[in-house]
Amino acid sequence: MTTLPTVHRRGLMLVLSSPSGAGKTTIARQLLERDSAIAMSVSATTRSPRPGEVDGRDYHFISVERYHRMVADKEFLEHARVFDNFYGTPRGPVEAALAGGKDVLFDIDWQGTQQLAENARHDLVSVFVLPPSVAELERRLRGRAQDSAEVVAKRMAKAGDEMSHWREYDYIVVNNDVERSVASIIAILTAERLKRDRQVGMSDFVSALRGD
Amino acid sequence: MTTLPTVHRRGLMLVLSSPSGAGKTTIARQLLERDSAIAMSVSATTRSPRPGEVDGRDYHFISVERYHRMVADKEFLEHARVFDNFYGTPRGPVEAALAGGKDVLFDIDWQGTQQLAENARHDLVSVFVLPPSVAELERRLRGRAQDSAEVVAKRMAKAGDEMSHWREYDYIVVNNDVERSVASIIAILTAERLKRDRQVGMSDFVSALRGD
Numbered sequence: 530m531t532t533l534p535t536v537h538r539r540g541l542m543l544v545l546s547s548p549s550g551a552g553k554t555t556i557a558r559q560l561l562e563r564d565s566a567i568a569m570s571v572s573a574t575t576r577s578p579r580p581g582e583v584d585g586r587d588y589h590f591i592s593v594e595r596y597h598r599m600v601a602d603k604e605f606l607e608h609a610r611v612f613d614n615f616y617g618t619p620r621g622p623v624e625a626a627l628a629g630g631k632d633v634l635f636d637i638d639w640q641g642t643q644q645l646a647e648n649a650r651h652d653l654v655s656v657f658v659l660p661p662s663v664a665e666l667e668r669r670l671r672g673r674a675q676d677s678a679e680v681v682a683k684r685m686a687k688a689g690d691e692m693s694h695w696r697e698y699d700y701i702v703v704n705n706d707v708e709r710s711v712a713s714i715i716a717i718l719t720a721e722r723l724k725r726d727r728q729v730g731m732s733d734f735v736s737a738l739r740g741d
Numbered sequence: 742m743t744t745l746p747t748v749h750r751r752g753l754m755l756v757l758s759s760p761s762g763a764g765k766t767t768i769a770r771q772l773l774e775r776d777s778a779i780a781m782s783v784s785a786t787t788r789s790p791r792p793g794e795v796d797g798r799d800y801h802f803i804s805v806e807r808y809h810r811m812v813a814d815k816e817f818l819e820h821a822r823v824f825d826n827f828y829g830t831p832r833g834p835v836e837a838a839l840a841g842g843k844d845v846l847f848d849i850d851w852q853g854t855q856q857l858a859e860n861a862r863h864d865l866v867s868v869f870v871l872p873p874s875v876a877e878l879e880r881r882l883r884g885r886a887q888d889s890a891e892v893v894a895k896r897m898a899k900a901g902d903e904m905s906h907w908r909e910y911d912y913i914v915v916n917n918d919v920e921r922s923v924a925s926i927i928a929i930l931t932a933e934r935l936k937r938d939r940q941v942g943m944s945d946f947v948s949a950l951r952g953d
Contacts, residue, residue, distance in 0.1 A: 662745060695937070699937060700932065700937065701937050716928040
């Protein structure tokens with residue numbers, strides 16, 4: 530009995546983006562619960578930890594100096610300034626996860642996704658989640674807190690801006706039903722894992738099958 | 742309540758190729774049984790019908806003259822001569838199915854797949870099915886009939902030739918288990934149906950969500 534070379538897979542980077550109010554956070558949480566091959570990407574940030582936040586789990590808390598050195602050394606897959614704080618995704622842990630056949634989930638906006646695409650297109654699978662209706666989007670944006678009409682209007686404008694980038698994503702999931710959306714994204718993961726280029730060692734496997 | 746524009750999907754062409762002995766025929770049959778959105782592609786051929794074969798179901802039986810006219814008029818998505826007979830996939834019925842949101846399954850070899858890719862890359866999703874081991878491949882090729890060692894050796898050589906083209910396919914499924922392979926291909930279909938470019942009307946849907 531011939532023993533064939535082992536095929537293992539390279540992990541992938543799964544990006545979920547959506548306007549807030551589309552249900553993405555719930556979907557992401559369920560994906561992490563259901564599929565142990567997925568890990569959430571942990572960002573680095575220069576802001577101070579909030580009560581209860583754990584370094585290395587919620588964020589990597591780093592100094593402003595370190596942040597700028599990491600940017601200069603191209604150690605971030607994507608990074609951005611948000612008001613007075615800096616955020617970034619360190620390349621090292623993501624690369625280690627992918628090489629080990631783990632998938633990494635990113636909850637980032639269209640700007641972060643564009644940077645990831647520039648730095649790691651080959652490993653990237655991007656999914657844009659849309660709300661099923663205007664009424665549902667408004668209901669979720671309103672339902673969040675007792676906010677003024679002005680704040681809600683600002684959120685709607687931001688959601689509209691985010692949605693204008695849907696064409697930059699590989700897959701579009703309309704979130705009519707959370708259960709179905711999670712199943713859709715699990716199918717996307719299952720399929721992407723079967724892509725030719727993610728199956729490391731396949732060339733040797735086929736050669737052995739052919740008796741080369 | 743705003744009624745959003747309807748999104749419907751354009752169908753896709755699913756190609757399954759494999760060396761004979763990899764279990765592709767069983768997989769294809771189960772896919773057709775399980776998913777009513779998939780129809781099998783019906784080829785045209787110049788050979789005579791065999792007992793029990795129904796025109797339009799098993800093949801479109803056509804004359805040699807008609808075949809050559811269809812080739813000249815580019816009415817085939819792919820075509821080939823096999824010994825003294827001609828075979829081809831008429832473009833019209835496939836195009837109608839895709840426009841109607843149906844998927845079309847093709848059981849063709851690497852040469853047919855290359856022609857499909859030239860003529861309809863955008864609609865094509867190609868899956869290469871591999872046997873799990875040399876022993877399994879040999880067992881299946883031998884188990885087919887009481888054939889001579891020479892005939893089996895020829896089949897093995899043909900299987901080896903077919904397998905050398907695995908790199909030309911989008912997805913690779915190693916058929917360790919039929920049930921799992923069918924589930925893998927259903928996941929591939931589910932994912933491909935969610936690809937941005939297959940969702941017709943999404944642009945209007947997003948515009949309406951954004952209140953444009």
